[in-house]
Amino acid sequence: MNVIDLRSDTVTKPTASMRAAIAACEVGDDVIDVDPTCDRLERRTAELLGKEAAIFMPSGTMTNQVAVRIHCKPGDEFICEAGCHIYNYEQGAFAQLSGVVARTVEGPAGVLSASQLKGLIRPFNDHLVRTKLVCLENTHNRGAGKVQPYDHVEEICTWAHESGLRTHLDGARLFNAVAATGISAEQWSRHFDTVSVCFSKGLGAPVGSALAGPKEMIQEARRHRKLFGGGMRQCGIIAAGALYALEHHRARLVEDHANAQLLAEAIRQTEGISLSPKDVDTNIIIFAVEPALGSSAQFAAELKQQGVLSLPISGTQVRLVTHLDVTEALCRQAAKIIKQVAGELA
Amino acid sequence: MNVIDLRSDTVTKPTASMRAAIAACEVGDDVIDVDPTCDRLERRTAELLGKEAAIFMPSGTMTNQVAVRIHCKPGDEFICEAGCHIYNYEQGAFAQLSGVVARTVEGPAGVLSASQLKGLIRPFNDHLVRTKLVCLENTHNRGAGKVQPYDHVEEICTWAHESGLRTHLDGARLFNAVAATGISAEQWSRHFDTVSVCFSKGLGAPVGSALAGPKEMIQEARRHRKLFGGGMRQCGIIAAGALYALEHHRARLVEDHANAQLLAEAIRQTEGISLSPKDVDTNIIIFAVEPALGSSAQFAAELKQQGVLSLPISGTQVRLVTHLDVTEALCRQAAKIIKQVAGELA
Amino acid sequence: MNVIDLRSDTVTKPTASMRAAIAACEVGDDVIDVDPTCDRLERRTAELLGKEAAIFMPSGTMTNQVAVRIHCKPGDEFICEAGCHIYNYEQGAFAQLSGVVARTVEGPAGVLSASQLKGLIRPFNDHLVRTKLVCLENTHNRGAGKVQPYDHVEEICTWAHESGLRTHLDGARLFNAVAATGISAEQWSRHFDTVSVCFSKGLGAPVGSALAGPKEMIQEARRHRKLFGGGMRQCGIIAAGALYALEHHRARLVEDHANAQLLAEAIRQTEGISLSPKDVDTNIIIFAVEPALGSSAQFAAELKQQGVLSLPISGTQVRLVTHLDVTEALCRQAAKIIKQVAGELA
Amino acid sequence: MNVIDLRSDTVTKPTASMRAAIAACEVGDDVIDVDPTCDRLERRTAELLGKEAAIFMPSGTMTNQVAVRIHCKPGDEFICEAGCHIYNYEQGAFAQLSGVVARTVEGPAGVLSASQLKGLIRPFNDHLVRTKLVCLENTHNRGAGKVQPYDHVEEICTWAHESGLRTHLDGARLFNAVAATGISAEQWSRHFDTVSVCFSKGLGAPVGSALAGPKEMIQEARRHRKLFGGGMRQCGIIAAGALYALEHHRARLVEDHANAQLLAEAIRQTEGISLSPKDVDTNIIIFAVEPALGSSAQFAAELKQQGVLSLPISGTQVRLVTHLDVTEALCRQAAKIIKQVAGELA
């Protein structure tokens, strides 16, 4: 049986051309001086994001948490949406490793408005943490790949900077937001001091993430990367995959978005399951399973029986993610299987 | 001018009898072995709270944060109400010193319901922190001295324990809840693994707080207290004041509550200011100042001109706290001044 | 039986006059604004140490660890003598709470020389911590109350400052060094950015320590004190004892030193036990028990039988400390008992 | 000019065959479930080290610091040699990220003896950290690739385990110790609870390290790896290089050792420079430059002019490391250049 893996866009495997690029790449010792392929990746990433510099790391968790560490000292606080990745899915590293507190604000489908944040900055007072940073996530994973409205981003970040706060964008799927809106990565990034992007998600690279920002902050990030154990020697081997992904797989993200619409449409048409949130902006679909059909885990188990891998993300919700390794045809087949499973469980 | 200090119940000063008790107390080296007065205070506190043991510390911040540390390791999470003291007014020590993450839930006037918490326990998963603890605050400072409804406390703690979580009560003003409800301290405490109480607030002692709980946890607390620098030598000197307060000033807290009603009533009758929250359960009154009358800071400044000290706690809110050192007569006078100031500013 | 407690100078109890001063002291809420007695203590301490400001805390562990925190960020390093209090007897708070690394250097009886330190400053490099601080201890507890030679202190601190390092003096027993040398507290303190002193040791106060330094650093210390739970309300109650101790018990420390010589002389004359280290500079005596006489714990147990309390500090070493509550007569008696016990155990 | 890079064995670049293995490797999402190549590498590593399980990470800093974290909680202490990598070259992560204290003991060329450690375990006491772990490094980088004497390792680890301590081996260059002694990796590892090995040093892989130990500890390590940001998706791409290195480049380490002897012999014969330490056990040579010839930095600069890259590791010491990418012929050439430079500078 042909397995259709829709659990995450992280499951993408390197293509033959990407493997060729990896096999042929030039390398150096990036801890002792520099790996030339990694250096090219960092420069190219910085350029695309309109930043002075960028630094490559083994994961998005590391780029995000190093960013928090650049902006916040122990006893500082960052503001973020309550469902965001940095707060929820990185094992509380901000507190655990860096002594930083999160201030969470709930936004519909992960979308925050400036009006929710104004008033949250704490006065200087020995009882209180110091508010230092606003983190946004675009697209928002838990919000089903929701694109942050551009004007919200602009208003939030303008307010933040005027108020003396720093801003960080968790742009693990920023290129999906670019593909969905036509707003360039540089334009999105303009509003943030630092931006992290992932190469191993929709772009299809095997491993890696980058953090971009002003030269000085990236220099500081290098120190924190070392501390976290993210200094890698001949890292060109993986940077080559990331560079290939960056150059060849950005444009095609629109295909993943179109395929996500196929799945969303099928779910809309099916009794017993419903999109939650309703909108599918990019490549992530989350749907709720009505109790009558059983739990999300049961639904996912049935799908697996039929060759479709999905991810239950709460007792009632299932996530699907389209990506490089699932074609339109496979998505149509998955859509059919979803309808069929819902029918059987009803 | 006779200053009426309603900023906090922490401003209470030791009475003549309390000073006499302090001057006469027996002492010992509590770090090297034991201070007998401190030991008596600890035993008496444990008894009142129905716990095996208690430990004296210099502040409520220390008892609360040591409690978090007993229950949570780095990478663990506690659930609390979004306006509570532990999350907001202890400089994020849980994260800063202990690597622990806070999960905040908003409750009206600081009151949480079990239904809000069910479903928040995170599954075991390397992406996620481990949910370990629920913290409640009773009475709730930011909720204007709100008494947690007893059945809420019972339901939340029962669910927590059934779910394998620990529970901690920030009972800085627990004796106010006792005075307001007639439910004993022991009865309230029954639902919690650990309970902290403050002696320097409504009870009127100069300094100190205690943490009560099972013997083993309190033994562990001793170690954390040393770490935080809370080991004190002849601490009987302050424990004597706390012990005096505990024995002589619990019953009279009802007077503070009656005085708070006087103030509340005056505010209800006054245009331009309004109780926020509406209920005054114990000794704390929070009122909102309408924009037409200026900011809360301006209102407080006017009150100060007339000899009434208050605490602006947000741009629009002012807090008043009744206590041992303000008699009914002074509260009546303060009520009159508040009305008068509101009238002048209108 | 009259117990002679030589375990530590921390066991000193408040005198009648000190108790009177405590009972009569003026107080205020030191967290909300200021406690006038605490304020007087802080000003007087700053004056004696020749510093701009000082801050009162519940323990020497807190003043020392707050000092480390003022000078060092996570990933910074301080240099100290391997047997010092900050490294050994404060539960590693520098690492545990502040993420700071200790670089230990062994000095005879706790005395360091500048030549040992030169060359230890780490170059800037992402592999390495940043060397930021030198901590000295004077007198040195584990070095048997050893007074640091003044020229060593001067040379070390001059080198440190010229090298861009900060310096902190753990002066828990600084006034013993003053009494022993005639060099003023101000003169000793001149070489250090921050100085901590204890009131509850030889000075005989029930509780407390102060940290002195430049105004800005002490302002920062206030924030860290709050974080550690060291903010105390009407702390005048204990500050009064400390202030009394500071004014009335400094001059008499020479008596403790004379009494220590009595004990030292007795030990020198006794077979089977010997001073270790040889010199007794101030009020601390450490002696080694020869294996033939049993362990240090056994020796201490025998002494206790005869009414003399001592502290075994290693398998073979026993510590004695003279102080305010043991008169010359009692020390002579203790000396006799020590000789006698050694004789019996031989 | 043909550059001979002797700065470190980390500079090794993947060979053509290794690149082919990388390009052809099977991959999977190692965060979501498992990467099959990484899984093979982990099993093979565990097997070679005689452990139940192993886990792959991006760096030796991460494997070492995760090991510290498995064995020690905040407020715990590990004992190590004063010049070791974990204490000196990992930015104090043990303190900075994990709140752990290091107790350093100096050993000649990094070699510790059990007699130095016995007596260092701290008693249970609230003043003290808890001694939990002994870390050894074999071969010892700063000791010039010194092989720890097997009987020392055995005696230290036996004592540690009998005393309730855990043991960790920083085996970044363990396979060099194996090649030098004929004692198997399994035999060395038997004495340690956990062992880390590096693939990117003498073995010649581009990136990566593994931590091996009991199944349960490695499961826990997985959680800490995620926290540090070391979870990598299709990590087979780099694991393939590590696996190739492990299978094909262990046996040839003896060649590096022979080449190191060539260099050592040249240094012995040369005036003005001398081996420091004297012994060259494996592939690392450290030599001291006499002041008459200038600083180590000047010596290294001259070598660089002649095409030999070396690493000044202190004001007077230069390090050379032989490895996969420098043949015997190149080492002979380097030896000649070293003699020549010493002659010119004399």
Ligand SMILES: [Ca+2]
């Ligand atoms: Ca991928």
Ligand SMILES: [Ca+2]
């Ligand atoms: Ca938090």
Ligand SMILES: [Ca+2]
């Ligand atoms: Ca009070």
Ligand SMILES: [Ca+2]
């Ligand atoms: Ca005392």
Ligand SMILES: [Ca+2]
């Ligand atoms: Ca250390």
Ligand SMILES: [Ca+2]
């Ligand atoms: Ca390599």
